[in-house]
Amino acid sequence: MTSTTTPRDTTVLDRAREVVLDRGEALGYDDIVAVLNTPDELLPDLLALAHDVRLKYNGEEVEVEGIVSLKTGGCPEDCHFCSQSGQFTSPVRSVWLNIPELVRAAEQTAATGASEFCIVAAVRGPDAKLMSQMREGVKAIKEAVDIEVAASLGMLSQEQVDDLVDMGVHRYNHNLEAARSYFTKVVTTHSYDERWDTCTMVKESGMELCCGGLVGMGETVEQRAELASQLAELEPHEVPLNFLNPRPGTPFGDLEPMGSSDALRTIAAFRLALPRTILRYAGGRELTLGDLGTRDGLLGGINAVIVGNYLTTLGRDPREDLALLDELQMPIKALNATL
Template identity: 40%
Template sequence: MTNVFKDVAVPPNWDQLADGVLSGTWLTRKEAREILDADELQLLPLLQATFRIRRHYFGRKVKLNMLLNAKSGLCPEDCGYCSQSIVSNAPIPKYALLDRETLLAGAREAYARGAGTFCIVASGRGPSRSETTRIADIVREITTELPLKVCACLGQLTADQASQLQDAGVKRYNHNLNTSSAYHDQVVTTHSYEERLNTLNKVKQAGMSPCSGIIIGMGESLEDRIEMAYALRELDADSIPVNFLHPIPGTPMEGLSPVRPMDGLRMLALLRFVCPDKEIRVAGGRELTLRSLQPLALYAANSIFLGDYLTTSGQEWKKDHEMLEDLGFEVERITPEVSEEWETTLRTIPE
C-alpha cells in the first residue's frame, strides 16, 4: 500500500519551541526561518503557542499608545518609505513644531482615549537646541498634569539633548532600526545604520527606555526579517513597534504591494519568540496589512496605537476598544471618554 503522506513535511512542534523560550532557551535562526515559512494551516497552532509566551509575561493586558505628529514634513532625509522625506512628492501638511497648547491638548486626548503612553514625533534629522528645550518644557507640563508616560521620537540626539529630555520626564525614546543592516542602504542613504545605533546608545546612557522597531514590506528578504528580530534582541529594546509599509503615493516605494496578512502575523510571532519579554506594538499600516485579521495580532503583540499615525489614517480608536473587549483582553489604564475638543484642535493645525 502506497504511503500517501511520505512527502508531507512534518511541521515544527510550536508548543515545544514555546516551552524552550519560556525555560530560557534562545530560538535558533533555523527555527526562526521555520516560523516565517509556516503554512496557512499552521498559523493558528503557531499563534496559540505564541500566545503562551505573551500571556506568561503580560497576561491578557494590552498597552495603548497615541502619537501626535508634532512637526510634519520639512525633512532632509531620503527615506524611501516616508511621505515627509525630501524625496517625497506626497501632498501632506507641512508645519514647524506645534505650539504648547496643541501639544498639551494632544496629551489630554491621549489620556481621554485610555492611552498610557503619549508619543511626540517630529520629522527631521534631529531636533535643534530650541526645539529640544520647547519639547522638554511641555513634557514637564504634561507629566505634572497627567499620569502619562511620554515617549519622544525626534531623530538623532546628542548626549546633552538625551540628558535634557530625560531630566524633563521623557521616559522612552523611539528611534527605529527600520530594517536590517544589510538592507539599510536600499531604504535610506542620508544616514547610516550605525548612526541609528549610536542614538539608541545615547538614549540608554541618559537613562531613557529605548524603543526601536521595524518596517516590513520594503522589499527585504525573509533573512533580513530574521536579522531585524535578532538585532532588536541584541539592542535590548524595551518596546518594539512593528510597522507595515503603507505604500504612499508620491514616495519612492509607492509601487510596492502591501504585506500579506499571514506574513504580518508570522513576523509578529517571530518577534515574540525572539524577544519574549518585550513590549511588541502593532503600529503603522496594521489596518491596511492585517485587515480583518487584526485581532489575531494581539495573540503575539501586547500593545497598539490608537487613532491616526503620522500622515496616514488609522482605525477609529473606539473600534480598537471594541476589538479588545471582544477578545476578552484588558486595557492597562482607564475607560476612555469622548473628547470633542481634540477634533476642534486638529482643525487649527496649519496645512
Template identity: 60%
Template sequence: MNSIREIAADKAYERGIGLNQEELLEVLNTPEDQLKELLELAHQTRLRWCGDGVEVEGIISLKTGGCPEDCHFCSQSGLFESPVRAVTLDIAELVEAAKQTEKTGATEFCIVAAVKSPDERLLDQVAQAVAAILAEVDINISASLGTLTREKAQRLREMGVHRYNHNLETARSFFPNVVTTHTWEERQETLDNVRAEGMEVCSGGIIGLGETLEQRAEFAAQLAAVDPKEVPMNFLDPRPGTPFAQRPLVPVGEALRAVAAFRLAMPSTTLRFAGGTELVLGDDGTEAGLLGGINAVIAGNYLTTLGRPAERDLDIIEKIRVL
C-alpha cells in the same frame, strides 16, 4: 530532530529565551496549515512573559514634514514630491491631544518630530510641551526626535521623557536600500545613548520594504540583540510620491508570521501594532495578531496616515479579553 514549534516551545515559552536568526527564518516559512498553531504558541508565550494586559498609546507629531533624510518609505521627507508639507503644533494643541489620548485609557503619549536630530529650538519646545502635559495629564511621555547625542539624551531624560523611540527600520544588510542619508550604525548609536541615560529603549521598524524573509529574520534577531523595552511593528503603507509608492502590501499570512516571529525572538518585550496594521490586516487580522503575540497598540491615527478610530481599536482589545 525537533520541529521549530517544539524548539520555540522550549526556548521562548518555557525559558523566555528568544529564537536565533536561523530558527526565526523557519518560523517565517511556517506552512499555512500550521499558522494557527504557531500563533497560539506566540500568544501563550506573550501571556507567560508579559501578562494579559494590552498597552494603549497615542502618538502626535510636533513637527510634520520637511525632514532632510531620504527614508524611502516616508512621506515626511522634504526630498520627495509627496503631499505632506511642513506643519508644527503649538503647546496648547499638544496638551489637548494628550488629554484626549488619556481618555482612551492610554498610558503612553509619544511626541514625534520629523527631523534628523533635535536642535536647540526643538529641545526647548519639547521641554515646554512635556512640562505643560505633565502639569495637566496623568500619562507617561515618550519621544521620537531623530538621532541623539549622549548630551541630548540626558536633557530629554531630565525633562521627564521616560521612553525614546528610534527605529532601526529594517535589517542591517538591507538598510542601504531604504536610507542613504545616514547609516544603520548611527541609529544603533542613538539607542546606546538612550539606554546609557536611563530612558527605556523603543525600537522597531517596517515589514514589507522589499526585504527577503532571510533579512526579516535577521532584523528580528538584531532587534532582540538591542533588547528594547518596546518594539513598534509597522507594515508598509505605500505613500504617494515616495520611492516605495508602488511596493505591494504584505499578505496577511506573511504579516502574521512576522508577528509570531518577533514575539518568539523577544518573549518579554512590549510588541506594539503601529502604522499600516489596519490596511494590511484589517479588523480580523488585527484580532489574530492580538491573539498571536502582540500586546500593545497605537490607538487612532498615526503621523501622516489615518488609523482606525480609537474606539474600534479599544473594541477589538475588549473582544479578545473575553475570548
C-alpha cells in the same frame, strides 16, 4: 480504498515551543527564518504558541499609546517609505504644533485610556528650537494630564539625551527601520550605526528604549529574521512593528502591501525572538491585516497598540480597538504599571 492524509510536519513549532516556552530563551536567527517560512496550514498553531509566550512572559494586559507629530514634513532624510521626507514629491508639507495643541492631543489620548503619549518630530535630529519646545511641551502636558510622555526626535547627542531625561521623558523611540544588510536600500542619508548609537545612549541614560522597524519593504525573509535578531541583541523595552503602507511620491510608493498571512507570521516570529519585550502594533496594520487580522495578531503575540491616527496615515477609530480589547478580555495596562 482507505484514504490517507499526510501528517503535518510540526518540527519548527516543536523546536520553538521547547526553546522559548519551555526553556525561556529567545529564538535564534536560523529558527526565526524557519518560523517565517511556516506553511499556512500551521499558521493557527504558530499564532497560538506566540500567544502562549506573550501570556507567560508579559501577562494578559495590553499597553495603549497615542502619538502626535509636533513637527510634520520637511525632513531632510530620505527614508524611502516616509512621506515626510522633503526630498520626495509626497503631499506632506511642514507643519508645527503649538503647545496648547500639544496639550489637547495629550488630553484626548488620555481620554481613550492610554497610559502613554509620544511626541514625534520629522527631523534628522532635534535643534535648539525643537529641544526648547519639547521642554515647554512636556512641562505643560505633565501639569495638565496624568500620562507618561515619550518622544521620537531622530538621532541624538549625549547632551540631548541628558536633556530629555531632565525633562521627564520616560521612553524614547528610535527605530532601526531595517536589518543592517538591507538598510542602504531604505535610507542613504544616515547610517545604521548612527541609529544604533542613539539607541545605545538612550538605554544607558535610564530612559526606556522603544525600537522597532518596518517590514514589507522588499526585504527577504532572511533579512526580516535578521532585523528581529538585531533587535533582540539591542534588547529594547518595546518594539513597534510597522507594516509598509506605500505612500504616493515615495520610492516605495509602488510596492504591494504585505499579505496578511506573512504579516501574522512576522508578528509571531518577532514575539518568539523577543519573548519578554512589549510588541506593539504600529503603522500599516489597518491596510495589511484589516479587522480580522488585527484580532489574530492580538491573539498571536501582540501586547500593545497605538490607538488613533499615525503621523501621516489614518488608523482605526480608537473605540474599535478598545472594544476589541474588551471583547477579547484583555485589560488595558494602568498608568502606574508603566512607571
